[in-house]
Protein backbone atom coordinates (compact mmCIF):
# COMPACT_ATOMS: atom_id res chain seq x y z
CA UNK A 1 0.00 0.00 0.00
CA UNK A 2 1.33 3.37 -0.94
CA UNK A 3 0.20 6.64 0.55
CA UNK A 4 -1.72 8.62 -2.10
CA UNK A 5 -0.09 11.98 -2.92
CA UNK A 6 -3.15 13.66 -4.42
CA UNK A 7 -6.87 13.11 -4.96
CA UNK A 8 -7.71 10.66 -7.72
CA UNK A 9 -10.18 7.82 -8.18
CA UNK A 10 -10.03 5.07 -5.55
CA UNK A 11 -8.53 7.28 -2.85
CA UNK A 12 -10.18 7.78 0.56
CA UNK A 13 -10.40 11.53 1.06
CA UNK A 14 -10.95 13.51 4.27
CA UNK A 15 -11.95 17.15 3.85
CA UNK A 16 -12.96 19.98 6.06
CA UNK A 17 -15.32 22.45 4.44
CA UNK A 18 -17.89 25.15 4.79
CA UNK A 19 -20.94 25.27 2.55
CA UNK A 20 -22.57 28.62 1.93
CA UNK A 21 -25.41 29.85 -0.26
CA UNK A 22 -25.23 32.88 -2.57
CA UNK A 23 -26.27 35.18 0.27
CA UNK A 24 -23.45 33.90 2.47
CA UNK A 25 -25.64 31.82 4.75
CA UNK A 26 -23.71 28.93 6.28
CA UNK A 27 -25.60 25.72 5.52
CA UNK A 28 -23.19 23.02 6.53
CA UNK A 29 -19.62 22.45 7.62
CA UNK A 30 -17.15 19.77 8.59
CA UNK A 31 -14.16 20.57 10.77
CA UNK A 32 -10.63 19.16 10.66
CA UNK A 33 -11.43 17.16 13.82
CA UNK A 34 -14.60 15.72 12.32
CA UNK A 35 -14.04 15.81 8.57
CA UNK A 36 -16.15 14.46 5.72
CA UNK A 37 -14.61 11.16 4.62
CA UNK A 38 -15.52 9.49 1.32
CA UNK A 39 -14.18 7.39 -1.52
CA UNK A 40 -13.34 9.52 -4.55
CA UNK A 41 -14.83 8.51 -7.89
CA UNK A 42 -18.01 6.74 -6.74
CA UNK A 43 -20.49 9.58 -6.52
CA UNK A 44 -20.47 9.43 -2.72
CA UNK A 45 -20.61 13.25 -2.70
CA UNK A 46 -22.30 15.68 -5.15
CA UNK A 47 -20.75 15.56 -8.63
CA UNK A 48 -19.72 19.22 -8.84
CA UNK A 49 -17.64 18.98 -5.68
CA UNK A 50 -16.13 15.59 -6.45
CA UNK A 51 -15.04 16.79 -9.89
CA UNK A 52 -13.30 19.89 -8.47
CA UNK A 53 -11.23 17.90 -5.98
CA UNK A 54 -9.16 15.89 -8.47
CA UNK A 55 -5.45 16.58 -8.10
CA UNK A 56 -5.63 18.30 -4.71
CA UNK A 57 -3.01 17.47 -2.07
CA UNK A 58 -3.19 17.31 1.74
CA UNK A 59 -3.26 20.83 3.18
CA UNK A 60 -4.42 22.39 -0.06
CA UNK A 61 -7.51 24.65 -0.01
CA UNK A 62 -9.92 25.66 -2.73
CA UNK A 63 -13.16 27.54 -3.23
CA UNK A 64 -15.58 25.51 -5.33
CA UNK A 65 -18.83 26.93 -6.68
CA UNK A 66 -21.26 24.20 -7.65
CA UNK A 67 -24.21 25.06 -9.89
CA UNK A 68 -27.56 23.32 -9.26
CA UNK A 69 -27.18 20.89 -12.18
CA UNK A 70 -23.97 19.56 -10.58
CA UNK A 71 -25.38 19.79 -7.06
CA UNK A 72 -28.88 18.98 -5.86
CA UNK A 73 -30.68 19.67 -9.15
CA UNK A 74 -32.85 22.48 -10.45
CA UNK A 75 -35.91 23.39 -8.44
CA UNK A 76 -38.99 21.71 -9.96
CA UNK A 77 -42.29 23.49 -9.20
CA UNK A 78 -44.25 20.38 -10.16
CA UNK A 79 -42.38 18.04 -7.87
CA UNK A 80 -45.13 18.07 -5.25
CA UNK A 81 -47.58 15.33 -4.44
CA UNK A 82 -50.56 15.17 -2.09
CA UNK A 83 -50.44 11.89 -0.20
CA UNK A 84 -53.16 10.45 2.03
CA UNK A 85 -52.81 10.76 5.79
CA UNK A 86 -53.08 6.96 6.09
CA UNK A 87 -49.61 6.62 4.62
CA UNK A 88 -48.09 8.39 7.61
CA UNK A 89 -49.83 6.62 10.47
CA UNK A 90 -47.74 6.83 13.59
CA UNK A 91 -45.26 9.28 12.05
CA UNK A 92 -45.05 12.57 13.98
CA UNK A 93 -45.32 14.88 10.97
CA UNK A 94 -44.28 18.48 10.82
CA UNK A 95 -43.59 20.91 8.01
CA UNK A 96 -39.99 20.64 6.85
CA UNK A 97 -39.54 17.10 8.09
CA UNK A 98 -37.56 14.84 5.74
CA UNK A 99 -38.99 11.37 5.25
CA UNK A 100 -38.01 8.40 3.13
CA UNK A 101 -40.64 7.05 0.76
CA UNK A 102 -40.16 3.75 -0.97
CA UNK A 103 -41.79 3.07 -4.33
CA UNK A 104 -43.68 -0.23 -4.10
CA UNK A 105 -42.84 -1.30 -7.63
CA UNK A 106 -39.30 -0.10 -8.23
CA UNK A 107 -38.26 -0.32 -4.54
CA UNK A 108 -36.50 2.97 -5.16
CA UNK A 109 -36.25 5.21 -2.10
CA UNK A 110 -36.84 8.95 -2.24
CA UNK A 111 -36.19 11.50 0.42
CA UNK A 112 -39.09 13.94 0.43
CA UNK A 113 -39.98 16.88 2.62
CA UNK A 114 -43.28 17.75 4.21
CA UNK A 115 -44.44 21.03 2.63
CA UNK A 116 -47.95 21.29 4.06
CA UNK A 117 -50.31 19.27 6.21
CA UNK A 118 -54.02 19.84 5.59
CA UNK A 119 -57.39 18.09 5.72
CA UNK A 120 -56.98 16.46 2.31
CA UNK A 121 -53.62 14.95 3.07
CA UNK A 122 -49.92 15.63 3.32
CA UNK A 123 -48.27 17.68 0.58
CA UNK A 124 -44.75 16.42 0.06
CA UNK A 125 -41.96 18.11 -1.87
CA UNK A 126 -39.71 15.86 -3.94
CA UNK A 127 -37.15 18.64 -4.41
CA UNK A 128 -34.01 18.45 -2.32
CA UNK A 129 -33.95 21.40 0.12
CA UNK A 130 -30.87 22.72 -1.71
CA UNK A 131 -32.35 22.27 -5.21
CA UNK A 132 -31.88 25.36 -7.37
CA UNK A 133 -29.12 26.74 -5.15
CA UNK A 134 -25.59 27.58 -6.23
CA UNK A 135 -23.36 26.14 -3.51
CA UNK A 136 -20.06 27.66 -2.44
CA UNK A 137 -17.70 25.23 -0.75
CA UNK A 138 -14.45 26.25 0.90
CA UNK A 139 -12.58 23.00 1.09
CA UNK A 140 -9.30 21.95 2.68
CA UNK A 141 -7.91 18.45 2.22
CA UNK A 142 -7.22 16.97 5.67
CA UNK A 143 -5.97 13.48 4.81
CA UNK A 144 -5.70 10.89 2.06
CA UNK A 145 -5.36 7.14 2.33
CA UNK A 146 -5.70 3.96 0.30
CA UNK A 147 -9.06 2.19 0.64
CA UNK A 148 -9.31 -1.38 1.89
CA UNK A 149 -10.28 -4.11 -0.58
CA UNK A 150 -13.76 -4.19 0.92
CA UNK A 151 -14.22 -0.42 0.65
CA UNK A 152 -13.22 -0.56 -3.01
CA UNK A 153 -15.64 -3.40 -3.56
CA UNK A 154 -18.51 -1.52 -1.93
CA UNK A 155 -17.64 1.87 -3.43
CA UNK A 156 -17.78 3.67 -0.08
CA UNK A 157 -15.80 4.19 3.08
CA UNK A 158 -16.22 2.01 6.16
CA UNK A 159 -16.01 3.47 9.63
CA UNK A 160 -14.92 1.78 12.81
CA UNK A 161 -17.94 0.46 14.65
CA UNK A 162 -20.36 0.10 11.74
CA UNK A 163 -19.43 -3.46 10.90
CA UNK A 164 -22.85 -4.56 9.74
CA UNK A 165 -22.74 -2.11 6.81
CA UNK A 166 -26.51 -1.73 6.70
CA UNK A 167 -26.83 0.11 3.41
CA UNK A 168 -24.85 -2.45 1.53
CA UNK A 169 -26.65 -5.39 3.09
CA UNK A 170 -29.99 -3.83 2.13
CA UNK A 171 -28.92 -3.63 -1.47
CA UNK A 172 -27.89 -7.27 -1.37
CA UNK A 173 -31.27 -8.30 -0.05
CA UNK A 174 -33.05 -6.33 -2.73
CA UNK A 175 -31.05 -8.10 -5.41
CA UNK A 176 -32.01 -11.51 -4.09
CA UNK A 177 -35.73 -10.83 -4.08
Ligand code: ZN
Nearest residue numbers: 154156165168
Ligand atom coordinates in the same frame (compact mmCIF):
# COMPACT_ATOMS: atom_id res chain seq x y z
ZN1 ZN B 1 -19.73 -1.20 2.64
